[in-house]
Amino acid sequence: MKHLLSCLFFALALVTAPVSWSADENAVQATEQVERLSVNINTASEQQLSEQLKGIGPAKAKAIIEYRQAHGEFSSPDALMEVKGIGPSTLDKNRDLIKV
Structure with a gap:
C-alpha cells in the first residue's frame, strides 16, 4: 500500500511539475516585457x-x-x-x- 501511494505521489509530481515551470517562465517573461515597455x-x-x-x-x-x-x-x-x-x-x- 505504501509503495502504491509513493508511486501515485511521484506520478502526480511528474505531471504537475511542467505546469509549474511554465507558469514561472510566463511570469518572468511578462515582467521582462513590462520592463522593456516602460x-x-x-x-x-x-x-x-x-x-x-x-x-x-x-x-x-x-x-x-x-x-x-x-x-x-x-x-x-x-x-x-x-x-x-x-x-x-x-x-x-x-x-x-x-x-x-
Whole structure:
C-alpha cells in the first residue's frame, strides 16, 4: 500500500511539475516585457521618449529632457504635466508606460 501511494505521489509530481515551470517562465517573461515597455522619464533619452510614449514626438521629448535638466528629476508621472505641451490626455495615454 505504501509503495502504491509513493508511486501515485511521484506520478502526480511528474505531471504537475511542467505546469509549474511554465507558469514561472510566463511570469518572468511578462515582467521582462513590462520592463522593456516602460519608460523611466528621469533617465530616458529623447529617442526613447519619442519612440515609446504615445503622442510624444521629438519636440515634446526634447522639452521633457530640457525640463528635467532645468528642474531636476520628476517625482511622479503626474509631474510630467509641468512640461509645456503635455496635458492630462497625453499623460493618461502613457500612465501605464511611465516609471520614475
